[in-house]
Amino acid sequence: MSHxxxxxxxxxxxQSLSQAKVGCDFxxxxxxxxxxxxxxxxxxxxxxxxRKLANGRNLICSVCGTRVALSSDLADQVKxxxxxx
Amino acid sequence: xxxxxxxxxxxxxxxxxxxxxxxxLTGSAAKVGNxxxxxxxxxxxxxxxxxGKALDLIDLPGTYSLSGGSPDQQIAxxxxxGENDKIAKPDLVVCVLDASNLERHLQIALEVIExxxxxxxALNMIDQAEKTGLRLDPVKLSEELGVPVVxxxxxxxxxxxxxxxxLGHPFPPTPEASWEKGDEASRRAFGLQVxxxxxRRPEAHTSTLSDxxxxxxxxxxLGWVCFIGIMFALFWSIFSFASIPxxxxxxxxxxxxxxxxxxxxxxxxxxxxxxxxxxxxxSVIIFLxxxxxxFFFIGLMESSGYMARxxxxxxxxxxxxxxxxxxxxxxxxSYACAIPGVMAARTIDSPKERxxxxxxxxxxxxxxxxxxxxxxxxMLLGGSEGGAKQALIFLSIYVLGTxxxxxxxxxxxxxxxxxxxxxHFLLELPPYRxxxxxxxxxxxxxxxxxxxxxxxxVILGIMILLxxxxxxxxxxxxxxxxxxxxxxxxxxxxxxxxIVKPMGFDGRTxxxxxxxxxxxxxxxxxxxxxxxxNEADDDAETRNSIRxxxxxxxxxxxxxxxxxxxxxxLLIFYIYALQCLPTTAVVARETGSWKWGIGQFIFMTVFAGxxxxxxxxxxxxxxxx
Numbered sequence: 001m002s003h004x005x006x007x008x009x010x011x012x013x014x015q016s017l018s019q020a021k022v023g024c025d026f027x028x029x030x031x032x033x034x035x036x037x038x039x040x041x042x043x044x045x046x047x048x049x050x051r052k053l054a055n056g057r058n059l060i061c062s063v064c065g066t067r068v069a070l071s072s073d074l075a076d077q078v079k080x081x082x083x084x085x
Numbered sequence: 086x087x088x089x090x091x092x093x094x095x096x097x098x099x100x101x102x103x104x105x106x107x108x109x110l111t112g113s114a115a116k117v118g119n120x121x122x123x124x125x126x127x128x129x130x131x132x133x134x135x136x137g138k139a140l141d142l143i144d145l146p147g148t149y150s151l152s153g154g155s156p157d158q159q160i161a162x163x164x165x166x167g168e169n170d171k172i173a174k175p176d177l178v179v180c181v182l183d184a185s186n187l188e189r190h191l192q193i194a195l196e197v198i199e200x201x202x203x204x205x206x207a208l209n210m211i212d213q214a215e216k217t218g219l220r221l222d223p224v225k226l227s228e229e230l231g232v233p234v235v236x237x238x239x240x241x242x243x244x245x246x247x248x249x250x251x252l253g254h255p256f257p258p259t260p261e262a263s264w265e266k267g268d269e270a271s272r273r274a275f276g277l278q279v280x281x282x283x284x285r286r287p288e289a290h291t292s293t294l295s296d297x298x299x300x301x302x303x304x305x306x307l308g309w310v311c312f313i314g315i316m317f318a319l320f321w322s323i324f325s326f327a328s329i330p331x332x333x334x335x336x337x338x339x340x341x342x343x344x345x346x347x348x349x350x351x352x353x354x355x356x357x358x359x360x361x362x363x364x365x366x367x368s369v370i371i372f373l374x375x376x377x378x379x380f381f382f383i384g385l386m387e388s389s390g391y392m393a394r395x396x397x398x399x400x401x402x403x404x405x406x407x408x409x410x411x412x413x414x415x416x417x418x419s420y421a422c423a424i425p426g427v428m429a430a431r432t433i434d435s436p437k438e439r440x441x442x443x444x445x446x447x448x449x450x451x452x453x454x455x456x457x458x459x460x461x462x463x464m465l466l467g468g469s470e471g472g473a474k475q476a477l478i479f480l481s482i483y484v485l486g487t488x489x490x491x492x493x494x495x496x497x498x499x500x501x502x503x504x505x506x507x508x509h510f511l512l513e514l515p516p517y518r519x520x521x522x523x524x525x526x527x528x529x530x531x532x533x534x535x536x537x538x539x540x541x542x543v544i545l546g547i548m549i550l551l552x553x554x555x556x557x558x559x560x561x562x563x564x565x566x567x568x569x570x571x572x573x574x575x576x577x578x579x580x581x582x583x584i585v586k587p588m589g590f591d592g593r594t595x596x597x598x599x600x601x602x603x604x605x606x607x608x609x610x611x612x613x614x615x616x617x618x619n620e621a622d623d624d625a626e627t628r629n630s631i632r633x634x635x636x637x638x639x640x641x642x643x644x645x646x647x648x649x650x651x652x653x654x655l656l657i658f659y660i661y662a663l664q665c666l667p668t669t670a671v672v673a674r675e676t677g678s679w680k681w682g683i684g685q686f687i688f689m690t691v692f693a694g695x696x697x698x699x700x701x702x703x704x705x706x707x708x709x710x
Binding site: 010034035036037039040041042043045047048053054056057060063064065066067068069070071073074 | 149188192277295318397401511513516
């Protein structure tokens with residue numbers, strides 16, 4: 001089990017999907033907020049890979065090969081980290 | 086549903102192809118699209134399994150999970166849990182999953198397996214999944230889930246026989262969940278693990294044709310150019326291209342009328358046939374090409390996958406009036422007919438946004454108003470049809486209705502306050518697909534037939550009644566004006582003239598408006614009948630179009646009756662009035678209360694009357710009367 005400090009540092013290194021860079025692949029690490037169920041239903045699950053395709057008022061992402069448009073409010077609730085290539 | 090047959094339900098995520106499979110299994114032609122939420126109610130059909138045994142089949146609206154969601158998703162949940170009063174709990178569920186996206190689609194299958202009903206999984210759109218480089222293992226999937234798994238391509242009819250064999254008889258045994266039942270986290274983890282085993286994704290992200298198309302169609306600038314171009318093509322085809330087939334119908338009508346006149350002896354029956362039936366119903370049927378084109382375009386947008394993109398583009402704009410991009414489809418459909426528009430609002434998650442969308446939907450000028458606009462607009466332009474000016478006036482009519490709807494939506498949304506549970510914009514953008522021509526054409530033909538049936542029943546009935554009301558009680562006089570004023574309609578006209586005169590109309594126009602409360606398009610036929618009588622003694626005039634007859638009408642003081650002020654006032658009335666009883670009934674059903682249906686009817690009718698009065702009085706001040 002990793003040290004609590006390591007955990008904390010790890011969670012600090014996470015960014016929200018709305019902040020993430022367009023055109024890159026990310027690993028979904030955590031969902032937090034009231035829209036979690038809505039997000040999970042459309043395939044945003046922890047450990048899955050997501051590619052951000054476009055920024056804007058509504059973002060466009062690709063999860064498991066499906067394109068999904070989601071509001072930036074929802075994207076704020078998806079915490080991601082850069083996917084290891 | 087009372088039946089002795091066993092019941093099979095099709096369940097799955099929205100846009101997984103359930104209705105396409107339903108059509109393939111039952112041989113019916115229910116409406117399909119490439120857009121989440123095309124099916125908003127349960128469809129029933131009958132199919133036969135591989136032994137020839139009859140089975141009842143129901144197609145449920147798509148749902149992501151068995152908890153919560155928009156009203157259409159709750160319907161699916163109610164049926165699957167056996168909580169629906171009208172539909173029995175299914176004996177077997179076919180879970181239709183999109184093979185390209187097992188990670189997500191498997192979740193609903195796992196939830197259904199937990200219900201302890203026999204389950205068969207249909208892995209749909211297998212061809213598209215394999216095209217993207219996905220390697221699927223249905224055998225492995227079947228082993229892990231403990232249920233039969235059949236790869237299918239519902240749109241091509243592939244795998245249907247295998248699916249029927251998999252249903253078997255008796256049905257496959259009830260599966261057992263190999264995860265912790267009722268625990269969402271455990272179920273999700275199991276789903277992801279199975280998806281990883283049964284579907285291997287290519288490592289690199291390959292750019293598909295849909296990706297390339299989206300780069301243009303969802304581009305902040307180019308996307309809007311394309312959107313406006315598509316909308317322009319839609320409305321141009323309705324108002325310009327449609328005039329060609331409309332001319333054919335007109336010729337056919339002239340021929341029918343001429344034949345009856347030449348072959349029948351003069352009398353009441355000939356008048357009823359030529360004026361009441363051919364003239365009245367014909368003046369409505371002529372708009373069939375426009376209605377066909379409108380439904381065809383909407384079908385094309387839904388089937389190709391563009392509708393979701395349009396909703397995405399419109400979201401920012403709709404947010405300004407308190408709605409979301411999801412309200413775009415119901416509102417666009419309402420340009421064709423408010424009834425499917427109101428029903429399509431079921432896909433909106435937020436109950437208050439849904440209510441507001443339903444409330445303003447009838448202000449999107451529906452196709453039934455087209456006959457009225459097409460009759461009146463050229464009267465503002467000296468009788469000539471076509472041209473840029475007419476297009477501009479048409480555009481203004483649509484813009485006026487839409488803008489007023491948005492203003493009212495904004496006010497109403499503010500009054501209703503925020504939702505108890507905040508909903509966010511989240512929409513799947515399905516891959517572009519070639520339109521399913523067969524189903525689009527079937528759907529368009531269904532709508533055209535519904536329009537013709539309406540013309541042949543309601544409108545025909547009203548035309549016959551109106552003809553009788555303008556003819557009886559009979560007066561032994563040669564002056565058609567006297568005959569009309571002696572008739573029932575003549576007396577009604579006198580009674581309502583004081584009410585409609587401040588809006589710029591005489592009693593006959595007022596009567597035509599009254600008749601059109603049953604269906605708007607009746608107005609044209611009613612005007613044709615009501616104003617025809619005065620001109621009957623002049624053969625040359627009688628052959629002219631109804632528009633010329635109207636233009637020649639004068640008030641007793643010699644002023645033109647259909648002055649620009651009166652025509653504009655009439656147009657305004659038709660833009661705003663809710664003259665469609667079926668819409669009121671559907672609104673009452675969808676909102677679950679007659680209060681909304683009747684409230685909307687009264688509000689829109691009073692609004693239309695006041696707007697019409699105001700416009701006429703102001704136009705009069707500017708000397709337009």
